Amino acid sequence: MNIEKFSLGIGDRFGLEGVAQLRALQKAEAEGAIVVPVWNKSNREHTIIGTVPDDVRGEADAAVKMCGWKHSYYVDADHIGFTTVEKFLNSSNFFTIDVADYIGKEASQESVEGFLRAMDDYTGILSIPGIPAPFEVNDSLLKSIARKYLYAIEEAGKVYRAIAAKKGEGNFITEVSVDEASSPQTPAELFFILAALAQEKVPIQTIAPKFTGSFLKGIDYVGDIKKFAREFEDDLAVIAYAIKTFKLPQSLKLSVHSGSDKFSLYSIMHQAVKKSGAGLHLKTAGTTWLEEIIGLAAAGGEGLVLAKDVYAQAIQRYDELCKPYLTVIDINKAKLPDPKIVASWSSQQYVAALQHNQSSDSYDRNFRQLVHVSFRIAAEMGQRYLGLLKECRKEVEENVATNLYERHIKPLFLGIETNVFHETPRHEAARV
Ligand SMILES: [Zn+2]
Numbered sequence: 001m002n003i004e005k006f007s008l009g010i011g012d013r014f015g016l017e018g019v020a021q022l023r024a025l026q027k028a029e030a031e032g033a034i035v036v037p038v039w040n041k042s043n044r045e046h047t048i049i050g051t052v053p054d055d056v057r058g059e060a061d062a063a064v065k066m067c068g069w070k071h072s073y074y075v076d077a078d079h080i081g082f083t084t085v086e087k088f089l090n091s092s093n094f095f096t097i098d099v100a101d102y103i104g105k106e107a108s109q110e111s112v113e114g115f116l117r118a119m120d121d122y123t124g125i126l127s128i129p130g131i132p133a134p135f136e137v138n139d140s141l142l143k144s145i146a147r148k149y150l151y152a153i154e155e156a157g158k159v160y161r162a163i164a165a166k167k168g169e170g171n172f173i174t175e176v177s178v179d180e181a182s183s184p185q186t187p188a189e190l191f192f193i194l195a196a197l198a199q200e201k202v203p204i205q206t207i208a209p210k211f212t213g214s215f216l217k218g219i220d221y222v223g224d225i226k227k228f229a230r231e232f233e234d235d236l237a238v239i240a241y242a243i244k245t246f247k248l249p250q251s252l253k254l255s256v257h258s259g260s261d262k263f264s265l266y267s268i269m270h271q272a273v274k275k276s277g278a279g280l281h282l283k284t285a286g287t288t289w290l291e292e293i294i295g296l297a298a299a300g301g302e303g304l305v306l307a308k309d310v311y312a313q314a315i316q317r318y319d320e321l322c323k324p325y326l327t328v329i330d331i332n333k334a335k336l337p338d339p340k341i342v343a344s345w346s347s348q349q350y351v352a353a354l355q356h357n358q359s360s361d362s363y364d365r366n367f368r369q370l371v372h373v374s375f376r377i378a379a380e381m382g383q384r385y386l387g388l389l390k391e392c393r394k395e396v397e398e399n400v401a402t403n404l405y406e407r408h409i410k411p412l413f414l415g416i417e418t419n420v421f422h423e424t425p426r427h428e429a430a431r432v
Pocket of ligand 1: 079177179180208257
């Protein structure tokens with residue numbers, strides 16, 4: 001099983017928007033861009049919402065059938081580890097093995113030495129095509145990378161083998177994620193992480209590094225865009241080179257765990273993958289739920305009442321709701337609108353404050369972030385929430401599909417050759 005060149009990780013907290021999401025991808029297909037869906041949901045999300053992995057499989061299968069989607073599609077066990085993978089084994093065919101928690105744990109003396117011996121060939125000046133400045137690789141760099149990452153990679157190997165034992169090798173896509181690490185990986189670190197994964201015989205197809213800058217939930221990128229652009233291009237070059245050097249799968253590509261809505265990075269990523277011929281997996285996860293709230297608010301009546309209730313409760317439970325997300329949100333609490341004022345808002349006012357339209361004066365970055373982390377409140381509303389989502393289907397689906405297509409798929413994926421992977425195979429094909 002090889003992942004396609006372009007794929008989109010789509011989260012759907014309440015599991016009702018699979019068809020709307022797929023419609024957005026079908027619109028791209030009609031424009032000539034094949035971008036395959038990967039429905040992802042983490043263990044934490046399942047726990048908060050009260051769903052199980054089989055629900056995501058059911059949603060994906062039903063949406064594909066309903067829409068007549070002809071390409072592949074995947075169900076991602078998102079951010080799993082050895083203790084959480086079990087319940088995802090039946091329903092998933094894509095596994096994001098998260099080893100960030102193991103970074104910095106000491107590997108055995110024996111494996112560190114083995115790694116250093118295996119990497120001996122790369123010491124000296126390492127030039128990677130596409131990266132302007134060559135790296136100096138010496139023992140101290142290799143030792144520091146081994147100390148930081150080797151144990152984590154061994155853990156990834158352990159989890160991979162547990163999955164393979166159940167599902168059979170080649171029957172699923174393997175991603176390894178280190179995006180929740182405390183500091184970004186340098187291109188050199190990424191190169192040797194891929195080397196170690198190859199040594200562990202993990203047939204990795206997507207890798208999620210931590211990038212420079214802040215990837216906050218549901219809002220745009222915060223950081224140095226030029227620095228990101230350089231790092232992103234370097235990472236693409238590292239991957240292309242690592243595929244050849246370590247005989248990793250041809251389909252290996254970057255996975256960007258975006259935290260959703262990194263609009264200012266899309267044109268950069270678009271240019272870089274277009275130029276290099278690389279593939280890309282973008283996880284955009286959570287904001288489908290915000291589009292549901294936007295749809296309900298737009299529908300007016302009880303939908304708008306519920307959207308206001310979510311906010312009023314969110315203000316009261318501010319600390320509890322924000323606590324699990326403190327590293328990935330940046331809310332100025334003093335600037336949040338008073339719920340009494342929000343209670344008087346029209347549909348348009350609510351939608352304008354929540355919708356991620358940075359050119360609008362009414363867009364409220366603080367309000368948006370707080371509502372984003374408040375999905376627990378909607379989950380607790382149970383039938384009241386789910387029932388309204390069904391009643392206001394038209395508005396909700398329209399917002400979900402338009403958001404995904406116009407703001408994400410179009411700027412990122414449209415206008416790039418979607419079937420040919422990397423430059424290397426293309427050159428080889430030309431020689432033949
Ligand atoms: Zn992630």
